Amino acid sequence: MAAVSNISCYCFASLTGLKELREQLIAFCKERSLKGTILLSTEGINFFIAGGEAQIRELVELLRTIPGLEGINPKWSPSDDQPFSRMLVRIKKEIIAFGVEGIEPANYTSPRIEARELKQWLDEGRPVILYDTRNDYEVRLGTFKNAIPAGVDHFRQFPDAVARLPDELKDAPIVTFCTGGIRCEKAAPFMESVGFKNVYQLEGGILKYFEEVGGDHYEGECFVFDRRVGVDPGLRETSTDVCFACQAPLDENEQADPRFVQGVSCPHCYKPDEVRQAEQIVKRQAALARVCSPLPGSEPYDNVCPVRIPTGCDELTLLDALCRMFSHVEREFWVGLFAEGKLLKADGKPASPEVIVRSGEKYLRLLPGTIEAPVATEIRVLHEDESIVVLHKPAPLPMHPSGRYHRHTLQWLVNAAWSPEKPRAVHRLDANTTGLVLFGRSRRRAGLLQEGFKNGSIEKVYLARVKGHPEQDEFECNAPISRDSSRMGTRTVDEDDGHEARTLFKVISRDSDGTSLLEARPLTGRTNQIRIHLWQLGFPILGDQAYLSEGELGETQ
Incomplete structure (x- = not known):
């Protein structure tokens, strides 16, 4: 006997007091060790819950006491293990995201067809169009024979899918179906609203069809939204897994494929390294273009340049230290900056020219209203992997902030384009030099590469x-x-x-x-x-x- 009972259900009804209801349901479910997800909206409720059978029945009875939910009739299925990791109750704008105004299942739905009646139609070979409203990755696991898939990745794309259907189908009998019926509550009325005259929705969806008539006229499994991934027509959990990266369901052969790496890729989404790198380079190039247009220093801003006291200036006054450090600059220039309050301590407060400095201390030079001179921006990404980045640096373009350039430097532009990551340049090129620049994507990698330049194992030509x-x-x-x-x-x-x-x-x-x-x-x-x-x-x-x-x-x- 299965250890865990699973229920799924939705109901379109006008609900109020959602915050209070949310708190009540969270407490009720946690007290009974139930896990899963309940979505609440002013348009109704949608839930997937797993736990002990007795506790599940208590929850159903509670929900039936809520005005509008008196008639809920969940679908039941067993599993050996708890398919959910926690209990969530969320308030949403819609219990099934569609985004089309005027479609209100609580007020109107299309005619319903029961599972047994649909099976009879199919047994008799009646002319009927079966329209699968689910996402492509769900359809891939299984669907009705000869069904037309909507061809969507998200239910919000459904209106566009309907627009692609040929006009001659507008008079044909169409049965819409999905996993449990909830999508068809909106899909079928929408199709009617755009001119389809003979639309039905499969009552209870595929899962109800399995429960009542089995797998006749159906090929494969049914994708479900919990850890089970797929169930067969007997509503038993299958061996199907799901790709974490693309959400594609995977059968046993696909799981044995070397392109399936748990949490990384599968045969449906795997891309060779060179393809992934090429796509990443395109994205980085676009990010650089956004950062460089307009150039970030082309509008006035307050620039602050750090000044680090070297060993040779230890115990001098700050004014004397600056004169020694910048011997080509007149002393009166620094005196003027002190008078204007443009030389600051590390905490941003004005510095005194007579303060005695210590080696290693940092001071700041304020440059208000800075507008930096234009630089070349034709930076090209030549290579990127998990360890390094190789760029083509144009000229003129300084490597690092210095002098009159701060934002108009390769390092600043790279930091902005790769944010929040900060690749580190491991060697220098003059501002007027065009060439390749190598970056390490971590401090450790940059250090190893710098050692290679230092000992000559990496050559520069x-x-x-x-x-x-x-x-x-x-x-x-x-x-x-x-x-x-x-x-x-x-x-x-x-x-x-x-x-x-x-x-x-x-x-x-x-x-x-x-x-x-x-x-x-x-x-x-x-x-x-x-x-x-x-x-x-x-x-x-x-x-x-x-x-x-x-x-x-x-x-x-």
Whole structure:
């Protein structure tokens, strides 16, 4: 004997006092260890409940005391296990979502046909159209022979499905059916409202048909909305499972398919990695387009730039520290910012120029009404998987917030497009450099990738169009690069105190216009390294506004 009794039922009736009724039903069901779902609406009730038979009968008797629900007659079926995990009572606008005004089953429904009468019609071969109003994933598990499926993924799509039916069916006898009959309470009257003249609804749906006449004229199982997934014409639970990802019912063969991964995919929704990645890239590209149009810094906003005190400025006054950190900026500039209240402590309060600072402390520079200069936005997503993202960065586009750019940076735009996730760039490209940028999708992954760049296991290769024709096909530059930048943000060669830097070059072509195409491989990662080394060698990059011919420096980056 089955340990659990299952009932399902709906009733269209004008209900009031829904909040009080909800509290009453929750308490009543929990006291009796009943589980399932009850939907309440001003248009009626719809419920699926499981538990002990005696307790279920008590609930039915309680519901019959509610005005309008006196005649409810639930469908009963057994199961070995409790198919529900908890007890829910919810208040909804509709007990079956349809969204069409004027369809009110409490006031009017189409003519009903009983299960035995329908079976007789089918036995006699009467000309009748069987119209399955259920969703496609339900129909896939089983339906009446020769039935026409609505072809919908949600009941709200039903009006569009009816509009696709040929006009000649408007005079034909049509029997609508669904799992338990509730959808047909709205589907059949709707069909009548749009001109179908001979519409019936199967009383009690497929489950009542199974209960009264068995499986004659029916093929397969019936999808049910609980853990049982499917029942056979004897109303017994079948071995059918359901895909968590797409809700498709799965028979034993489909469950044995290698494309079925519990909670991930099944033969109906499985997509190869390359297809999923391509679809994801399309979505990311659209997100980037939304973030970049308009550019987020094109309207005035109050920008706040952090200033971190380095070790070399420990125990100086804040004013002296700023002058040392930004040696190319006049002292009067900082004095003016203090006077205007635009230099702040970490808590946002104005900072004093005479405060003694400690290394590691953070201060803030306020830039009210900031409008950032335009940047290139043709960012392309080339690859994305669970670990990394590879982007094509256009130029000009800074990598990270710095100087006059905060929002108009690759990292800020990526954070906005991937939100709430924050992929981390694991290497740098100059603002004026076009190329690939690798991001780690977690702190740990980014750290591992950064180590790969540091130890040389990940190589960086650049192509550079330069002025002039180098004599050697392969050459290198080891010129040290200055530790500090100039007023324009540029660095130069510093033989005495510069950072070690090394770049390998290879000529790909020497062209008739006086330029050459070079391959550049930086073995260290200094700011502007390739540009500086080519400038030092007398082959500046074509179009570079900072590192010019004849060893000259430009006025802009």
